[in-house]
Amino acid sequence: MTETALSLRNVDKFYGPIGHGVHAVRDVSMDFAKGEIVALLGSSGCGKTSTLRMIAGFEEVSRGSIMLADRDISRLAPAKRNVAMAFEGYSLYPPLTVRDNISFALKSTNLSAGDIAARVSEISDMLEIGDILDRYPSSISGGQQQRASLGRALVRDADLHLLDEPMGQLEPQLRALLRGRIKHFIKERGLTAILVTHDQTEANALADRIAVMEDGVLQQFDSPEVLRDKPSNLFTGTFVGEPPMNVFEAEVSAEKGTISLQFKNEMSLQYAAGSFSDEICEAMLSRQHVMIGVRPYAVRRTDKKGIRTKVAVNQWLGDQSHIAAEFAGGMLVLVEHDRAEVKPGQEIKIDLEPSSLHIFDRASGEAIAHGTELAS
Amino acid sequence: MASLELKNIAKRYKGETVLDDVSLSVAEGETLVLFGPSGAGKTVLLRLVAGVIEPDQGQVLIGGEDMTDTEAEDRGIGMAFQNFALFPHMSAFENIASPLEAQRATPGAIRAGVEAVARLLKIDHVLGHAPRELSNGQKQRTALARALAGAPPILLLDDPLRNVDAKLRFEMRLELPRLLAEQNATVIYVTQDYKEAMALGDRIAVMSNGRIEQIGTPADIYLDPANIDIASLFGDPIINLLEVTPAAGSKGLAAQISGVPVRLGNRDPAIAGQEMVMGIRPEAIGFVSAKSKAAIPVDVEAETPLNEKTVTLAKTAGGREILISRPAGTPGPASGKAYISIDGEAALLFAKSDGTRAGKGGQDLETEGEAA
Amino acid sequence: MEYTSPLEKTLRAIALTLVVIFFMFPILWIFLMSFQTNETILRVPPSVVFEPTLTNYQALITGKLETSAASLEINFMRNLFNSVFLSVASVAVAMLLGVPAAYAFARHKFRGSEDIAFTLLSFRFAPPLLVLLPLALYFQQIGLADTYIGLIWVYQLICLPLILWIVRGYFEDISPDIEYAYRIAGHSWFATFRKIALPLAGPGIAAAGLLAFIFAWNNFIFALVLASADKQPVTVGALAFITASGIQYGQIAAGIVLSIxxxxxxxxxxxxxxVEGLSLGAVKG
Known part of the structure; x- marks a missing residue:
């Protein structure tokens, strides 16, 4: 997994004149390892699609270079890059059947007709489109079109597979199953895949590493676990994760061996100074105004000493309970995996361990420290 | 607040039946969720209640009064639309004010009313903006504010969170129950998202093909679905559906999965020998050691994290695909060979022929008691 | 990929210039002609250098046309007034009838509604003369020939289908949900038409009105057949410049400038x- 398949070096994208136009992608550098699945994640207009289109060759690289297997492909025509792509709008060829759409690119290779048929049948079984292979794109549903388009991209042998919002329209009943199958398919063949998505659930489910983008800037490029445990700033912290991270403004102060976090509405938390390393204590105290983030799954109800709060809502979703409790003028959300029997208005006690906290600078949003580091 | 009752509603469009003999009653102050896939007839039903579509047959009763032939403006309804349907040439303020204007409120009363509901929905700072200047979340809140402004006794919400991003949707899902409770309104809420349905509904009516298939509390629907389709609509990841033929053994009924008997617990023995589909939720399957009793060997195909859970796709020797879900952070294999155990007592059994529930077990009987 | 070389840019600019010249040249030439006498217009080779004169405009406005042969009475100003009056009145009548009809066609599909709308449009397909000759006879009979009312009535053949079809499209583009929302908020259907449908279709109504006005203004054949000199618009009136003693190009050019x-x-x-209205329409609620 260490061999680099693709790298972006200081890539910029301007729409309009360089330096004056809309700066859609700002100095992005990334390395993609061979056999890796990477998700470009961000809300619309964050630059993820521009980045993908530059890799595919549909957009000019304004500055910087794109290297595929050590050759600069920034100015190569799309067809010469050996890249397979599934488009967000599917872009199936309307006059061709689903079968011909999928096998289209294979026909220009030296695969035998038998091999092509075998591949098409394998991929269509995986994507549950075996029974619509002889239909035309206009006569199948959006979800089926999306699966056909995915099949057309995945069936190819390419150096790189680019998938633009590959699962947005999939039928909810198939989604979990197809996520598993597609991930297995890509991994089994050692394909390198880049997927663009605005849905952090999809990125988490499929990707080995996630590149979070916002305003054309690469915010963080790490594994889902690192994004969850050590988000580099407030944006990544709140963008990745469902339910989203709880965030509250707090003032830090220290006295007599305790560190105190003062929240709105007279709510405060005290921790023994020993809970935090000296370095982190200093970083927090020098800033004073911080944002405290807590992941919903890290908030625990407790019978012992804890913060008293009132339940605002308790929503049971079958496999999880989402409980929102009043906290510092807002809501603190906690997730439990069993059906929690608490009612709105009921008082509960919750525990916020130092190891569950994420501390961010309030002005810049940059992370100061994460719970997992605090305990050391 | 007013109760709402639909009696034998039927509606056809261009020869196709959109609603087929739908009867429904919603109690005063209740929130009823109409849930179903697109094309099930939910939106048509809602519009019929609103009075902008006329039924071919049947009656709409509001507060006990027959309103089938009453014009939309005289029914005392507030409605929020999926596409927001804001008046593009009016400011957010004018949008929200429109029901109050129709009630011929004084300018002062209109201003007070609009500001109160805008504060409640946290959009008081954008009241002067035109809809095109609002973010998606603000549009959605403006649409909701407009529906609430006239304090209507009946509130119809047509998939109002469909077009906002995941984070806003989650926030609103937590906020809505309180908001609706304060309104004292009878609510019909349409959605395609089972999580919204479970989170917001006092009761859920599951619709498909123009009919109400099942109606009950979220727990009734999730734990005791009437058929396979309903079972597969609720839950993410989807419920596993495995074809089995239960057989009576020395220790009661059991189904064979990959040659391993899965005990089904105390159920109607009449199902023995019949072709059935066993529905088993991913969270009712766990990884176990090879030595455990009734351990089923599988190949782990892929691990796909999902909202604080880890979902694993595994395949049995016979090629059956099984989804397994566990809380994130708990141990489990990411690839290779593994063993799972299925909690057969928690399984839902359906007749293979028509997908209806069969052979209800001890647990099912318990939940039924709870519902009653 | 979008690499544009300097050569490509230059070629593109040249092509664009040619197109502009091709379309703009006749208008520019007419404009120049209107300030020249017949002699300078007809000299060979033609030249853009000349002594500008206002005699053409003077002749039109005073109504006296002095030629080398004789002096001629023309009532161009009368024609201009007729054009304005006929076009404005026709469009106004067509709006009054067409906009509510367009709304009805857009919102209330009833049996035969498509057929009625299509029949109205089909008036546009028939050659005008086919309609005109019998109409001319009827109009003589019922005394509508050579009256403003008669002309405005006939002009509905031009204006009404245009307004109806264009405005109907705009009404159909308004999401019914927006109107439903206003109804449910407690307003009557008429208030909804006035406060929601009309303002939102405003740009479309304006566009249709403008088009109808231009079509009415440019009409030639109806007035030629159905009206005498004092009711004729400029399009027909311009015929007067083709005199026995020659064609008065200068006055024709000035007449065209004034009439466009x-x-x-x-x-x-x-x-x-x-443009503003159209982009507003594109932003859905």
Whole structure:
């Protein structure tokens, strides 16, 4: 997994004149390892699609270079890059059947007709489109079109597979199953895949590493676990994760061996100074105004000493309970995996361990420290 | 607040039946969720209640009064639309004010009313903006504010969170129950998202093909679905559906999965020998050691994290695909060979022929008691 | 990929210039002609250098045309007034009838509604003369020939289908949900028509009105057949410049400039409004 398949070096994208136009992608550098699945994640207009289109060759690289297997492909025509792509709008060829759409690119290779048929049948079984292979794109549903388009991209042998919002329209009943199958398919063949998505659930489910983008800037490029445990700033912290991270403004102060976090509405938390390393204590105290983030799954109800709060809502979703409790003028959300029997208005006690906290600078949003580091 | 009752509603469009003999009653102050896939007839039903579509047959009763032939403006309804349907040439303020204007409120009363509901929905700072200047979340809140402004006794919400991003949707899902409770309104809420349905509904009516298939509390629907389709609509990841033929053994009924008997617990023995589909939720399957009793060997195909859970796709020797879900952070294999155990007592059994529930077990009987 | 070389840019600029010249040249030439006498217009080779003169405009406005042969009475100003009056009145009548009809066609599909709408459009397909000759006879009989009312009535053949079809499209583009929302908020259907449908279709109504105005203004054949000199618009009136002693190119050019001025001004004025309105329509609620 260490061999680099693709790298972006200081890539910029301007729409309009360089330096004056809309700066859609700002100095992005990334390395993609061979056999890796990477998700470009961000809300619309964050630059993820521009980045993908530059890799595919549909957009000019304004500055910087794109290297595929050590050759600069920034100015190569799309067809010469050996890249397979599934488009967000599917872009199936309307006059061709689903079968011909999928096998289209294979026909220009030296695969035998038998091999092509075998591949098409394998991929269509995986994507549950075996029974619509002889239909035309206009006569199948959006979800089926999306699966056909995915099949057309995945069936190819390419150096790189680019998938633009590959699962947005999939039928909810198939989604979990197809996520598993597609991930297995890509991994089994050692394909390198880049997927663009605005849905952090999809990125988490499929990707080995996630590149979070916002305003054309690469915010963080790490594994889902690192994004969850050590988000580099407030944006990544709140963008990745469902339910989203709880965030509250707090003032830090220290006295007599305790560190105190003062929240709105007279709510405060005290921790023994020993809970935090000296370095982190200093970083927090020098800033004073911080944002405290807590992941919903890290908030625990407790019978012992804890913060008293009132339940605002308790929503049971079958496999999880989402409980929102009043906290510092807002809501603190906690997730439990069993059906929690608490009612709105009921008082509960919750525990916020130092190891569950994420501390961010309030002005810049940059992370100061994460719970997992605090305990050391 | 007013109760709402639909009696034998039927509606056809261009020869196709959109609603087929739908009867429904919603109690005063209740929130009823109409849930179903697109094309099930939910939106048509809602519009019929609103009075902008006329039924071919049947009656709409509001507060006990027959309103089938009453014009939309005289029914005392507030409605929020999926596409927001804001008046593009009016400011957010004018949008929200429109029901109050129709009630011929004084300018002062209109201003007070609009500001109160805008504060409640946290959009008081954008009241002067035109809809095109609002973010998606603000549009959605403006649409909701407009529906609430006239304090209507009946509130119809047509998939109002469909077009906002995941984070806003989650926030609103937590906020809505309180908001609706304060309104004292009878609510019909349409959605395609089972999580919204479970989170917001006092009761859920599951619709498909123009009919109400099942109606009950979220727990009734999730734990005791009437058929396979309903079972597969609720839950993410989807419920596993495995074809089995239960057989009576020395220790009661059991189904064979990959040659391993899965005990089904105390159920109607009449199902023995019949072709059935066993529905088993991913969270009712766990990884176990090879030595455990009734351990089923599988190949782990892929691990796909999902909202604080880890979902694993595994395949049995016979090629059956099984989804397994566990809380994130708990141990489990990411690839290779593994063993799972299925909690057969928690399984839902359906007749293979028509997908209806069969052979209800001890647990099912318990939940039924709870519902009653 | 979008690499544009300097050569490509130059070629593109040249091509664009050629297109502009091709379309703008006749208008520019007419404009120049209107300030020349017949002699300078007809000299060979033609030249853009000349002594400008206002005699053409003078002749039109005073109504006295002095030629080398004789002096001629023309009532161009009368024609201009007729054009304005006929066009404005026709469009006003067509709006009054057409806009509510368009709304009805857009919102209330009833049995035969498509057929009725299509029949109205089909008036546009028939050659005008086919309709005109029998009409001329009827009009003589019932005394509508050579009256403003008669002409305005006939002009509905031009204006009404245009307004109906264009405005109907705009009404159909308004999401019914927006109107439903207003109804459910407690307003009557008429209030909804007035406060929601009309303002939202406003740009479309303006565009249709403008088009109808231009079509009415440019009409030639109806007035030629159905009206005598004092009811004729400029299009027909311009015929007077083709005299026995020759064609008065200078006056024709001046007449054209004067007669396109109102439509041009209207189009320029409405352009900004139309573009604004169209982009507003594109932003869905």
């Amino acid at each position: 001025a109102p439509t041009l001004a209207l189009a320029l004025y409405a352009q900004k409004y139309l």
